[in-house]
Amino acid sequence: MxxxxxxxxxxxxxxxxxxxxxxxxxxxxxxxxxxxxxxxxxxxxxxxxxxxxxxxxxxxxxxxKVQQPYKLSNRLFHPDNTVVKIKNESIGGDELAVIAGPCSVESEEQIVSIAKDVKKSGAKFLRGGAFKPRTSPYSFQGLRDKGLELLKIAKEETGLPIVTEIMSIDMIDKFVEDVDVIQVGARNMQNFELLKQLGKIKKPILLKRGISATIEELLMSAEYIMAGGNENVILCERGIRTFETYTRNTLDLSAIPAIKKLSHLPVIVDPSHAAGIWWMVEPLAKAAVAVGADGLMIEVHNDPANAKCDGQQSIKPKVFQELMEDINRMISVKMNREYEVINV
Amino acid sequence: MxxxxxxxxxxxxxxxxxxxxxxxxxxxxxxxxxxxxxxxxxxxxxxxxxxxxxxxxxxxxxxxKVQQPYKLSNRLFHPDNTVVKIKNESIGGDELAVIAGPCSVESEEQIVSIAKDVKKSGAKFLRGGAFKPRTSPYSFQGLRDKGLELLKIAKEETGLPIVTEIMSIDMIDKFVEDVDVIQVGARNMQNFELLKQLGKIKKPILLKRGISATIEELLMSAEYIMAGGNENVILCERGIRTFETYTRNTLDLSAIPAIKKLSHLPVIVDPSHAAGIWWMVEPLAKAAVAVGADGLMIEVHNDPANAKCDGQQSIKPKVFQELMEDINRMISVKMNREYEVINV
Amino acid sequence: MxxxxxxxxxxxxxxxxxxxxxxxxxxxxxxxxxxxxxxxxxxxxxxxxxxxxxxxxxxxxxxxKVQQPYKLSNRLFHPDNTVVKIKNESIGGDELAVIAGPCSVESEEQIVSIAKDVKKSGAKFLRGGAFKPRTSPYSFQGLRDKGLELLKIAKEETGLPIVTEIMSIDMIDKFVEDVDVIQVGARNMQNFELLKQLGKIKKPILLKRGISATIEELLMSAEYIMAGGNENVILCERGIRTFETYTRNTLDLSAIPAIKKLSHLPVIVDPSHAAGIWWMVEPLAKAAVAVGADGLMIEVHNDPANAKCDGQQSIKPKVFQELMEDINRMISVKMNREYEVINV
Amino acid sequence: MxxxxxxxxxxxxxxxxxxxxxxxxxxxxxxxxxxxxxxxxxxxxxxxxxxxxxxxxxxxxxxxKVQQPYKLSNRLFHPDNTVVKIKNESIGGDELAVIAGPCSVESEEQIVSIAKDVKKSGAKFLRGGAFKPRTSPYSFQGLRDKGLELLKIAKEETGLPIVTEIMSIDMIDKFVEDVDVIQVGARNMQNFELLKQLGKIKKPILLKRGISATIEELLMSAEYIMAGGNENVILCERGIRTFETYTRNTLDLSAIPAIKKLSHLPVIVDPSHAAGIWWMVEPLAKAAVAVGADGLMIEVHNDPANAKCDGQQSIKPKVFQELMEDINRMISVKMNREYEVINV
The missing domain is CATH 3.30.70.1140 (Phospho-2-dehydro-3-deoxyheptonate aldolase; domain 1)
Structure with missing residues (x-):
């Protein structure tokens, strides 16, 4: 300093x-x-x-400041990549981790059908919102506890581990029991009371970047969880707020190499929420892979036009399948450098 | 639409x-x-x-969209200004409401001394943080329950109603008992689970604008509280995040006439957090009065250089006194128009 | 409307x-x-x-507004992609167009040596600044006319067409004679007097997006050039100004599919200026290719540590060569969809 | 450093x-x-x-960086306020300098009538655009040379010095002859070739802050002009681009005390362009006076609904008169501190 x-x-x-x-x-x-x-x-x-x-x-x-204000999440003191294990899968290792599913859980038929589809195409995790943070109190707020039950059914049917969003401290016990990865949404990235409590459990936490959070602030929020004793933190870039209004937010793909250099934690990309437009998901997902993300989180819906939320940014299972085929081709190509930004 | x-x-x-x-x-x-x-x-x-x-x-x-998505907070359906009553004082009426006090409660001596000073200069409410949202887990997190006790002592000594920040749902009962105005901080403006619960009580809520929230999003968050049945909502502009780094945030004073036009709720300004620099508090506070704010929220500390947080943006009691004198002079002048933006 | x-x-x-x-x-x-x-x-x-x-x-x-305010650059009225021809090369067709070279021309030896290196690795165009817009009047302002002469020598030696930036109207005649693609920098994107004059010539214009320009404003500036009669416009995304300070600007890769949908003009990406950090150029360049850009503009310098400007964001010829090899592998893979966003 | x-x-x-x-x-x-x-x-x-x-x-x-990168505009090396003299008036001294007039000159009758009105209400300078930078090539571009002639007539009729915008180097000679203050618009704040040439003349330059320019960049652009030998620079805050869309731009009033501390140059505020909404001009103008601006620049039109540009942000002469009366009352009040930010 x-x-x-x-x-x-x-x-x-x-x-x-x-x-x-x-x-x-x-x-x-x-x-x-x-x-x-x-x-x-x-x-x-x-x-x-x-x-x-x-x-x-x-x-x-x-x-x-000369030194970064975070320690536990800092690559300087922990040079090797962190790999977060979830059941038989992992995030942060050599394989690209793809999380897919609908914005919100709507019915057993819907979530099971989508889960089967995305599994067939190569997704390793199922996403689906039970508790939904909505800008308007008049919008659909999620099936809540019922949604969690339906997610568990979809998991039984497919074996896919579940990723879903938590919204307050009193839900933690239930989430620890039912959920495989607990997601902290962008709006709660600086809900420090929640982060402190999530530091006391061992479940993997998927921490999304706030729409106006700097990379440093994101790492400081990870530090809150890690300082409590939970080192299973996965970061997620999902777009930041800028003056451009064509897209809902501006996907900041530079954040991926930046985070890789500054931290040992895995980082994935959510192109669906960033763009807010379904036909942008494909090109942005490929760009995220090319830039070196450890995984993707993609909204897939079997009937976007009737989805209860975010239908406009959801792709159909068939589009998701083609996207996965393209991504597999991309990663089959051997590169000169696998972004060794860590050592620069 | x-x-x-x-x-x-x-x-x-x-x-x-x-x-x-x-x-x-x-x-x-x-x-x-x-x-x-x-x-x-x-x-x-x-x-x-x-x-x-x-x-x-x-x-x-x-x-x-053609119509604003909020109803209860919309001036279109509620043309008259809302005046929020707190003990013998009010916010939103003809008088400028000034809230002053330290960033965080540090000791009985500190909070009582500052409370007496700001009361003498004309403040009508005492602010002071007991629970502090800090970017770093390694920073001072507030005296928490102890801080609330000290605020109550300061209130007994001075009669000033207390304004302090809540950070999670489980604190609500205690705050209803001990506190006069419950502040929702910028980071929790879209903590919807918290807002829903605050809608179920009757205490006045001071809702701060998130650093990247639009005016519409701020009003939608007010709508969450009001839809639950609590109409005692006071809004607060405290700076937004922009590319400019000289100030911590950019105080958006245009938001005041905009909110006055769109909504009937009272709106105050916090120049201390916006600027993050003590010598800017004075000119910005005066500008807030000139632009038509219903009140001010100002950080005052008797020993800024040793404050446990935000000393760099706190003014000393003597500076606060001079500021209040200047503001009283300003509002003594009769104006042609008192910002009848409501009817334009 | x-x-x-x-x-x-x-x-x-x-x-x-x-x-x-x-x-x-x-x-x-x-x-x-x-x-x-x-x-x-x-x-x-x-x-x-x-x-x-x-x-x-x-x-x-x-x-x-219902309809976009631009007509000549609007894909609605011109469904086919525009391909801009430059000597034997083109931008906007099936092949990725790579422009490479130093930030500024410094000496004959420097520019010729770099030109030979980038040509060997597969670049099709040589970039190099003769007239440099610098934030400080005390910084190196470019070799100016002398720089243009050196660029011509490098072109003679390698056959690479020249791309260089124009800064005012009085330079147009000289640029028409000496230069193959006239670049309008981000700071001049709304220098409308300059745009009007560039509309009167036939040379291809590389129009960079201003750091705070919306996609619509970029297309309106293209419209200025096209309305004058010059349809040879190439757009360039080079980062926008946001609150994030880790990178110099935030590369907005979503702008590529957005522009492809809204306009028929070719669009390339400059990852060097966006990031302002040399080790980010590689991953961002690959992401730009994956997202569907028509080309890249990359700063390459044989001795970045002694470059007269922007050395911190320049890659060395060897790194550029590896990057080109990787990109060639990427584009050798056949994709299901080549971003047919045009028809969505 | x-x-x-x-x-x-x-x-x-x-x-x-x-x-x-x-x-x-x-x-x-x-x-x-x-x-x-x-x-x-x-x-x-x-x-x-x-x-x-x-x-x-x-x-x-x-x-x-430790030290600011500007020297001639830096208060550190030039502690006293610069006062720019224009005919019998000045900007930067003890009196508030008010510049008023229409967005663009439309006819002799229009400009003379408005000039008389604003003079009567207390404006000291007449503004009016002859050359207009418009986002669309299809919008009215100003009367150009004809507009300058009409401004001269209005000056003869009223004695008010003229402030008008220059758009390229080739206009400088004419502007030196006809105009009293040469305005450089926000879009040309970093048109360095133009700034360099304006450094060679003696006319006062009104330099508007670019919509995404930092305060430091604004001062660096002033430095370009001053480094050439012209020290008659007046700065102008006119709103910056942020995520908020209710107002056209976000007026950054914190910039006024910031610039006062960093520089000795006078700084004025243009609330009309910042808000882009006529009924916000009044409250924002008063806030600008309260925050310590050296002057105001306000768009006044006798028939806003038929103005050729920016009618939506123009106030009528009667509203301007009431605003001037209010401002005069405000500045008649003696303050404890006249923002001695210079010495903090």
């Missing part, structure tokens, strides 16, 4: 601040006198030094 | 869609044939028609 | 507006009376109707 | 880089060895050191 003092700050105040920082932390402070600005360089583990607190000093112009 | 069909859509499909929409909703549909595009105009209350579901039809190019 | 009248607008005013619109344009106007709102539906070619002018009517609540 | 080396960089490479930086610049470099990272602190005037060039070194993780 580097502290930039205001021009013409009295040396006495600079020394006071140096001593205060050293006194409150296990840190030593170098004073560097530049032409206009005097700087303090903090030597040691500055992860837990509160930059805003230093900024509150009236002689401080600005504070710049 | 207007549905734009794809160019060259078969008339049969257009009629099918018309009948489907009419069958599922209490709506009649006009077909308008343009030069390139055919349009469907939905006549009736389209608030509960799901635009995305229509978008999922393969012959639909796009759907445009 | 749909005009939404304010609730309770007098019918007389609605009729006045209808007649005014019909009188000023070759348009007929349907009046649709909804429950709360009255709408006007404009039938005919509304491309040249000025929405803002209608918005200025005091009884108008809002105006929604 | 601080250079952060990659963890485990060889000491030899660190020393090489130190020597290279010292060799190429008049700078001395301190090496600071932290726990994980080694830092280089650059001592001296680093304004002209190219951070991107250092970033291109393969052992460099990141580079952080």
């Amino acid at each position: 580097i502290v930039i003092m205001k021009p013409k700050s009295p040396m006495e105040e600079i020394i006071n601040l140096k001593q205060k920082i050293e006194g409150e932390n296990n840190i030593s402070v170098n004073v560097i006198q530049g032409k206009e600005y005097c700087l303090l360089g903090l030597i040691g583990d500055a992860t837990e030094v509160d930059a805003d607190k230093i900024r509150a000093n009236e002689f401080v112009e600005n504070v710049k | 207007i549905v734009i069909m794809k160019p060259k859509s078969p008339m049969e499909e257009i009629i099918n869609l018309k009948q489907k929409i009419e069958g599922e909703n209490n709506i009649s549909v006009n077909v308008i044939q343009g030069k390139e595009y055919c349009l469907l105009g939905l006549i009736g209350d389209a608030t509960e028609v799901d635009a995305d579901k229509i978008r999922a039809n393969e012959f639909v190019e796009n759907v445009k | 749909i005009v939404i009248m304010k609730p309770k607008s007098p019918m007389e005013e609605i009729i006045n507006l209808k007649q005014k619109i019909e009188g000023e344009n070759n348009i007929s106007v349907n009046v649709i009376q909804g429950k709360e709102y009255c709408l006007l539906g404009l039938i005919g070619d509304a491309t040249e109707v000025d929405a803002d002018k209608i918005r200025a009517n005091e009884f108008v609540e809002n105006v929604k | 601080i250079v952060i080396m990659k963890p485990k960089s060889p000491m030899e490479e660190i020393i090489n880089l130190k020597q290279k930086i010292e060799g190429e610049n008049n700078i001395s470099v301190n090496v600071i060895q932290g726990k994980e990272y080694c830092l280089l602190g650059l001592i001296g005037d680093a304004t002209e050191v190219d951070a991107d060039k250092i970033r291109a070194n393969e052992f460099v993780e990141n580079v952080k």
Whole structure:
């Protein structure tokens, strides 16, 4: 961490601040006198030094971080990729992990039929919302507990592990019992009370990036879960909010190599929610594979025009099958480099 | 709602869609044939028609909303300003409501001392965080239950009603008992499970705009609370996330006249969190008053350099006093127009 | 175009507006009376109707466009892909067009050496800046006329057509003579005086998307050039400005299928400027190919650490060669669908 | 400037880089060895050191600037406010400078009538576009040379100095002769060739912030003009592009105190273009005065519903008069602090 003092700050105040920082932390402070600005360089583990607190000093112009503020999710301290095991499958290893299914569970027939279809095409996990976060209180809110029951039936029929979204702390016990991967949606990425409780269990957590979260904030939210003791965290890029309105959000594929470099956690891509348009799912899914994602999360519905939510971004089983064939061709090609961004 | 069909859509499909929409909703549909595009105009209350579901039809190019999707918070159906009563004070009436206090409660001495100072300068409410949402799990998380106790002591000493942030459903009972205004922070603006529960109580709710929430989304979140039966909702603009990094967020003061026009709910401004820089609080607070806000929420600390959080954006009691004097001068001046945007 | 009248607008005013619109344009106007709102539906070619002018009517609540405001660049009126011919090469046809070279031309030895390297690896065009738009007046501004001369030498040595950026109208004559593709940089995407003049020549124009331009605005800028008579326009996505700061800009790959659907013009991707980080160029270039781009524009430098500009985002010739090998493997794989988004 | 080396960089490479930086610049470099990272602190005037060039070194993780990259516009080296003199008026001094007039000049009658009206209400400058940058080539492009002539007539009739927008280098001679303040529009803020030429004249330049320009980039563009020798630069905040679509752009009033602190140049606010909605102009103009702007630029039209452009954001002369009365009342009130942000 580097502290930039205001021009013409009295040396006495600079020394006071140096001593205060050293006194409150296990840190030593170098004073560097530049032409206009005097700087303090903090030597040691500055992860837990509160930059805003230093900024509150009236002689401080600005504070710049040198080290990332996350530790457990940081590749610097954990060079090898984390592979999250779920039943007989895994996310983060050599194989691309594909999660597919409808936006929301609507009926036994619907979820079982889609589960069978996506399994046949090569999906390894079944997604389906039981509890749905909707912008409007007047929209369909999901089948809730009933939806979880239907997911379990689909799992029995197909063997596919279940991925579904949790919305509050009081659901945790039930999810631990019924669900294979607990999804934290974009809107709850900074629901810190929920994250803390999810840190106390062992279930894999699929943590989606908030629509206006920086990559650093996403990793800090993963850190909340890991700091509690749960290291089974899978990250998911699903589009960020920008000024462009043609797509619902803007898929940030640069985030994939960035996260690969900064963290050892697996990261997947959800092109369906990012675009919000079904015919964009195919090209964006292929781009996600090409950019180095560990997996995909794709909305598939057997009757999009009558889906209870997000039909406009769901692809039909046949389109999903063709997409999987194309992706398999893509990954069959040997590449010179498999994105060794870790070492650059 | 207007549905734009794809160019060259078969008339049969257009009629099918018309009948489907009419069958599922209490709506009649006009077909308008343009030069390139055919349009469907939905006549009736389209608030509960799901635009995305229509978008999922393969012959639909796009759907445009005509009517706002919120009803209870909509000024169209409730022309008069809502005034929220809290003890002997109110927010949304003729007087500017000023909420002041530290970012977080740190000790009895601290909170009581600041409460007395801000009351003397004219604040009508005391703010102070007991439960703190922090980006890092390694940062100070608030005194939690202890913090609530200290707030109650400060209230006893000064008579100021308390405004403090709730972070999860299981805290509601305690907050109903101890707190006068329950704040929902920006990160929880779309924590819909929480909003639903807050709809079931009668306490005033201070709902902060999420850093990437549109004005419409903010009003939809208010709608969640109101649809549950709690109409005591106060909105708060506190800065949005943009590309500019000089300030922590960008205070969107245009949102104030916009919300005044769209909704009857009171709306206040928090310049402290928006800017994240203490010396900007003064000019931004005055601008908020000039633009027509119903109140202000300002961080005041007696020792910012040693505050446990957000010291860099807190002003000292003396600065707050001068600010209040200036604001009182401003509002003493009679204006030609008091922003009758409602009727434009 | 749909005009939404304010609730309770007098019918007389609605009729006045209808007649005014019909009188000023070759348009007929349907009046649709909804429950709360009255709408006007404009039938005919509304491309040249000025929405803002209608918005200025005091009884108008809002105006929604139905039809895209561009015509010459619109796929609706020109279903087949445009293929831009440049010497013996083309952009927009079946083959991926790769443009490569240094950010700026620095010396004869540098530009000739890089040109030979990228040609050997399969690039079809040489890029290199002679006139450089730099944020700071104190940064290297390019070799200017001397740079153009060196580009011509590199072209003579390798046969590669030259792509380079123009910065003002007075350079057009020289560029027409010396250059094969005239690039309009992101900062000049809405330099309308320049666009108008470029519409009067026949040289292919590579039009880069402004960092905060919507897809529609990009197509409107293409329309300026085409309206002047020059239909040889190639679009380029090069990253947009968002809140994320890890990358210089956020590459918006969704823009590629979006543009393919909306327009017949070819569109390429510049991953170097988008990311601003050399080790991201490889994965993003592959993603651009997977998403369906017609070409790539890549910064290659033989000595990035001593480059006069943008060394941090330039890859070395050896890395470029490996990237080209990987891309060739990718495009050798036959896909089920070649993104027929045009017809969806 | 601080250079952060990659963890485990060889000491030899660190020393090489130190020597290279010292060799190429008049700078001395301190090496600071932290726990994980080694830092280089650059001592001296680093304004002209190219951070991107250092970033291109393969052992460099990141580079952080300490000092602002602008000099001539920097308050650090020029503590007193710049006051730009225009005829008998000035911008940047004790009085609020109000510029008013129509978006575009349409006829002699129109511009003279509006000029008289706004003068009577207290405007000190007349605005009016002769050359109009329009998103669509099919929109009204301004009366061009004819418009300049009409502006001169209005000036003769009222004595009000003229502010109007320039769009390319070849117009400079004419503007120097006919115009009192030359406006550079948001779209041309980084048209560096134009800025360089405007640096060679003495006319005051009104430089509008680009819709996606940071405050630092705005000041760098001012620096281009000042580096050429023209120090008569007035800055203008006119809204930035964000995700919020209710307003055309988001007025960033925090930019005013920020610019006041960073620079000695005067800064005014254009609420009309920011909001794009006429009934927001009043509250936003008052907020701009309250936040400390040196002036306002306001669109006034005698017949907005028939204006050739931007009628929807123009206020009528009567509304302007009431606004001016209100503003005069506001500034008649004595404040405790006149935003001495300069010294904080």
